[in-house]
Amino acid sequence: EAQVTQNPRYLITVTGKKLTVTCSQNMNHEYMSWYRQDPGLGLRQIYYSMNVEVTDKGDVPEGYKVSRKEKRNFPLILESPSPNQTSLYFCATLASFFSPDSPLHFGNGTRLTVT
Amino acid sequence: GQQLNQSPQSMFIQEGEDVSMNCTSSSIFNTWLWYKQEPGEGPVLLIALYKAGELTSNGRLTAQFGITRKDSFLNISASIPSDVGIYFCAGLATNAGKSTFGDGTTLTVKP
Numbered sequence: 618e619a620q621v622t623q624n625p626r627y628l629i630t631v632t633g634k635k636l637t638v639t640c641s642q643n644m645n646h647e648y649m650s651w652y653r654q655d656p657g658l659g660l661r662q663i664y665y666s667m668n669v670e671v672t673d674k675g676d677v678p679e680g681y682k683v684s685r686k687e688k689r690n691f692p693l694i695l696e697s698p699s700p701n702q703t704s705l706y707f708c709a710t711l712a713s714f715f716s717p718d719s720p721l722h723f724g725n726g727t728r729l730t731v732t
Numbered sequence: 733g734q735q736l737n738q739s740p741q742s743m744f745i746q747e748g749e750d751v752s753m754n755c756t757s758s759s760i761f762n763t764w765l766w767y768k769q770e771p772g773e774g775p776v777l778l779i780a781l782y783k784a785g786e787l788t789s790n791g792r793l794t795a796q797f798g799i800t801r802k803d804s805f806l807n808i809s810a811s812i813p814s815d816v817g818i819y820f821c822a823g824l825a826t827n828a829g830k831s832t833f834g835d836g837t838t839l840t841v842k843p
Contacts, residue, residue: 621774650831659738659820659835660775667829675830707774714829718782720765721822721831723774 619644623708623724630698631732638693638727640708648711649691650675650721651683653704660707666691667714698731705729735759738821738834745811746842753819753837754805761823761832764797764804769818769836778819779806811841 622641630636640649650665652675662675666685680702682694695702706727712719738755745751755764763782767775779790781797781804788795795806804821821834 648829652833657835660822660833662831665829665831673829709831711824714824718780719763720777720780721824722777723767725774726772 619722621708621710621722621724623706623727625727626725627728629730629732632699633697636695636698636729638695638706638708638729640691640693640724641689642691642710642722643689644710644712644722645688646710646712646722647688648714648719649685650709650711651681651691651693652707652709653677653702654707654726655704663693663706698729700731703729703731736821736823736832736834738837740837741835742838742840744840744842747812749811751808751811751815751839752805753821754803755821755823755834756803757823757832758802759823759825759832760801761825762801763824764795765822765824766793766795766804766806767820767822769820770816775820808839811839813841813843815839816841 624639647668651663652660661677664683666672708724709721736755736757766778769775779795784801786797792809818836820836823832
């Protein structure tokens, strides 16, 4: 079954404690992306990756890092989390950003609370 | 960054009524996507549009990719209670790698 798997689903942490949210896909998709969703602000893109070893900033990259060392995984790293990073995070994948028939497929989300 | 204006922000309708929502942008997109999100879940793809002028249906849902490539609409006919949720549009600019989402339309259907 085609899947985008995020872990963990829920995470409560304290300010400054480094954390990683994982995203894994089994569809051999080239493109992967991270979003945060906040009330009234919709989905905002944090970082994206067009392929292995290729990453770029989205609209709200401050305070986040990503890596794409292999095709299936795209972890989101918060080196020093702050309360304003409390949010619902989604990972999404797409077969190829240059393919004419490629929709975004979403994971089930990670709800992060930073106290 | 690019912005999408999605309207209306919310809708309260009676079961059986038709629904229409739309997204507009000042930027051109190569792909328009429509998603539905329910509480605690990730967005689920409803309809994908890849060509300007394209009109696509999925059951009671119909969506169109505007000719100018700057807008799209989604219609739901004969609404039912399980249509309740938040509907999002998304535009992909395939030369840039970025994706932009509307702020969502919250749909409430009264039985």
